[in-house]
Amino acid sequence: MPSHTPRLTVLPDARGARRDRPTLLLTGGSGVLGRALIDELAADFDLLCLRRNTPLCDPRVRELEGDLVAPRLGLTPLAWHELALRVDVVVHSAAETNWRTPPEDIMRTNVRGADNVLDLAARADAPLYLVSTAFVANTPSDEDRARFPGAAAYLDSKSLAERMVREAGVPGVVVRPSVVMGDSATGRIAGQQGLTKTIGSMILGQVPVLPGAPDARIDMVPQDYVARALADLVRGGVGGGEYWLTAGKEAVELREFADVCADAAVRHGLPRPQRPRLIPVEALHRLLLPMLEGTALPASLRRRLEHYAELLLVFQWELPFDTSFGEPHCGTRPTRAGLRSALARNAESWAEDHSGLLRRHRAAANSPAKAAS
Numbered sequence: 001m002p003s004h005t006p007r008l009t010v011l012p013d014a015r016g017a018r019r020d021r022p023t024l025l026l027t028g029g030s031g032v033l034g035r036a037l038i039d040e041l042a043a044d045f046d047l048l049c050l051r052r053n054t055p056l057c058d059p060r061v062r063e064l065e066g067d068l069v070a071p072r073l074g075l076t077p078l079a080w081h082e083l084a085l086r087v088d089v090v091v092h093s094a095a096e097t098n099w100r101t102p103p104e105d106i107m108r109t110n111v112r113g114a115d116n117v118l119d120l121a122a123r124a125d126a127p128l129y130l131v132s133t134a135f136v137a138n139t140p141s142d143e144d145r146a147r148f149p150g151a152a153a154y155l156d157s158k159s160l161a162e163r164m165v166r167e168a169g170v171p172g173v174v175v176r177p178s179v180v181m182g183d184s185a186t187g188r189i190a191g192q193q194g195l196t197k198t199i200g201s202m203i204l205g206q207v208p209v210l211p212g213a214p215d216a217r218i219d220m221v222p223q224d225y226v227a228r229a230l231a232d233l234v235r236g237g238v239g240g241g242e243y244w245l246t247a248g249k250e251a252v253e254l255r256e257f258a259d260v261c262a263d264a265a266v267r268h269g270l271p272r273p274q275r276p277r278l279i280p281v282e283a284l285h286r287l288l289l290p291m292l293e294g295t296a297l298p299a300s301l302r303r304r305l306e307h308y309a310e311l312l313l314v315f316q317w318e319l320p321f322d323t324s325f326g327e328p329h330c331g332t333r334p335t336r337a338g339l340r341s342a343l344a345r346n347a348e349s350w351a352e353d354h355s356g357l358l359r360r361h362r363a364a365a366n367s368p369a370k371a372a373s
Contacts, residue, residue: 021044021045021046022044022045022046022088022089023045023046023047023048023086023087023088023089024041024045024046024047024048024087024088024089024090024091024234025048025049025050025064025083025087025089025090025091025117025120025126026038026041026047026048026049026050026061026091026093027049027050027068027090027091027092027093027094027113027117028092028093028094028095028131029047029049029050029051029056029058029061029093030049030051030054030056030190031093031094031190031191032180032189032190032191032193032223033093033131033177033180033223033226033227034049034093034094034190035190035223036183036190036223036224036226036227037091037093037227037230037231038056038058038060038061039224039227040224040227040228040230040231041091041231041234042060042061044231044235045089045234046062047060047061047062048061048062048063048064048083048086048087049061049062049063049064050064050066050068050073050094051063051064051065051066052065052066052067052068052074064083068094068109068112068113068116068117069108069109069112069113069116070116071116072116073116073117073120080120083120083124084120084123084124085124086124087120087121087124087126088124088126089126089127089129089234090117090120090121090124090126090127090128090129091128091129091131091230091234092113092114092117092128092129092130092131093131094113095109095110095113095131095157095158096109096110096154096157097154097193098150099148099150099151099153099154100150101150102150103149103150103152103153104153106150106153106154106157107153107156107157107160109157110154110157110158110160110161111157111160111161111164114130114160114161114164114165115164118164118165118168118170118172121170121171121172122168122169122170126171127170127171127172127173127239128165128168128170128171128172128173129172129173129175129230129233129234130161130162130165130172130173130174130175131175131177131230132158132161132162132174132175132176133154133155133158133176133177133178134176134177134178134219134244134245134246134321135155135158135178136155136158136159136162136176137321138155140152140155162174162242171239171240172239172240173233173238173239173240173241173242173243174241174242174243175226175229175230175233175242175243175245176242176243176244176245176246177221177226177245177246178219178220178221178245178246178247178251178321179194179195179218179219179220179221180193180195180220180221180222180223180226181195181196181220181221181222181223181342181343181346182196182222182223182342182345182346182349183222183223183224183342183345184222184224184225184334184338184341184342184345185224185345186345186349187342187345187346187347187348187349187350188349189223189346189349195220195346196346196350199261199343199346199347199350200350200354202257202258202261202262202265202273202276203261203262203264203265203268203270203273203347203350203351204265204270204273204357204361205265205270205271205273205274207273207276208274208276208277209276209277209278209279210254210258210276210277210278210279211278211279211280212254212278212279212280213254213278213280215253215254215255216253216254216278217247217251217252217253217254217320218251218252218253218254218257219246219247219248219251219320219321220247220251220252220339220343221245221246221247221325221334221339222334222339222342225245225325225331225332225334226245226331228331228332229243229245229324229325229330229331229332230245230331232329232330232331233329233330235329236328236329238329243324243327243330244321244322244323244324245323245324245325245330245331246321246322246323246325247320247321247323247334247339248320248321248322248323248325248333249320249323250333250334250335250336250339251320251321251339252336252339252340252343254278255275255278256340257343258273258275258276259275260340260343260344260347261273261347262275263344263347264344264347264348264350264351267348267351268351268358268362269358269362270358270361270362270365271365
C-alpha cells in the first residue's frame with residue numbers, strides 16, 4: 001500500500017519571502033486531539049489545516065481543502081509544489097478510528113494517509129510528527145483478530161505507519177498517546193468516542209459486567225496534556241525519537257473508574273450504580289462472549305457488552321506503560337489524583353451534555369412502578 005516512489009529530500013526552490021512565524025500543517029484538526037493542538041500551537045505557528053468535509057470555522061487557522069488518501073493530498077501539482085515551499089513542520093493527527101469501518105478502509109486511510117504526509121514532509125524538508133497510539137504495544141491474538149477485525153486493523157495500521165516514519169530517511173517523531181479523554185479542567189471533548197460513551201453508560205448503570213481484574217488499569221490522559229507535550233516537542237525542535245504520552249504508573253484502576261462514574265450518577269440524582277462485575281480478561285472468550293452469542297440477553301445489551309469487550313481488549317494493559325511525560329520538551333507528568341480529578345470532570349461534562357437523558361432516568365427511577373418493584 002505505501003508508495004515505492006523515491007522521496008525528494010531537498011527542497012526544489014527557495015522558500016521565498018521571509019515570514020514572521022513558521023508554518024505548520026496539521027491534519028485531523030477537527031478531531032478530539034486536533035482541536036486541542038490548535039489551542040496549543042496557534043500562538044507560535046501559522047496553522048494550515050487539511051480538511052476534506054467538515055469546516056473548522058476557526059479564525060486562528062487557514063483551511064486547505066484536500067483528501068488525505070489521494071495522490072498529492074488531492075491538490076493540483078502547482079498547489080502541491082507551493083505547499084511544500086511553504087510548510088516548515090507537519091503534524092499528522094488524522095486517522096480512521098471508527099472500528100466499525102471495514103478493516104481495508106481503516107488500513108487504506110491510516111497507511112496511505114501517513115505515506116502522503118511523509119512525501120510532503122520530505123519535499124518540504126520539514127520534520128514530521130506522527131500521532132500514533134500507545135496500544136501498538138498490544139499484539140492481538142488470532143482469535144481477537146477474527147472477532148474484532150476493526151480494532152486489529154487499527155493497531156496494524158498504526159504499527160505500519162510508525163515503521164514507515166522510521167524508514168523514511170527524514171526527520172520523524174512518533175508520539176504514542178494512550179486513551180485521550182477530555183480537557184483536564186473542563187472535561188470538554190470535541191466529539192464522542194469510546195471512552196466518553198463508556199462513561200455515560202456507567203453513569204446510567206448500564207454496564208453490569210466488564211472484562212478485567214479488579215486491579216486492572218485503564219491508561220488514559222487528558223487531551224490538553226497530550227497537546228501540550230506534542231507542542232513542546234515541536235517548539236523544542238525535537239527531530240526524532242518515540243514518546244509515550246501515557247499515565248504510566250499513575251493510570252487509574254478499573255474499579256476507580258467505576259467509582260468515579262457512580263459518584264457522578266449520585267450527584268445527578270440517580271441511584272448509585274452497582275460496581276460492574278469484573279471478569280478476568282483471560283476468561284473473556286471462554287465465558288462472556290459465548291454468553292453474548294446466545295439469545296438470553298437483549299440485542300442492545302449484547303452489542304454494548306461486545307463494544308466494551310473490544311475496547312478493553314485493546315486498551316487494557318497488565319503492566320504500566322513507560323511514560324515520556326515530564327522529560328525535556330515533553331509536557332508535564334500527570335499525577336494519579338490529577339487523572340482521577342480529570343475523569344470526574346469528564347463525567348460532569350457528559351452529564352451536562354445529556355441533561356434530558358438524565359431527567360428521564362431520574363423520573364423512571366422515582367416512578368411508583370419502579371418503587372413498587
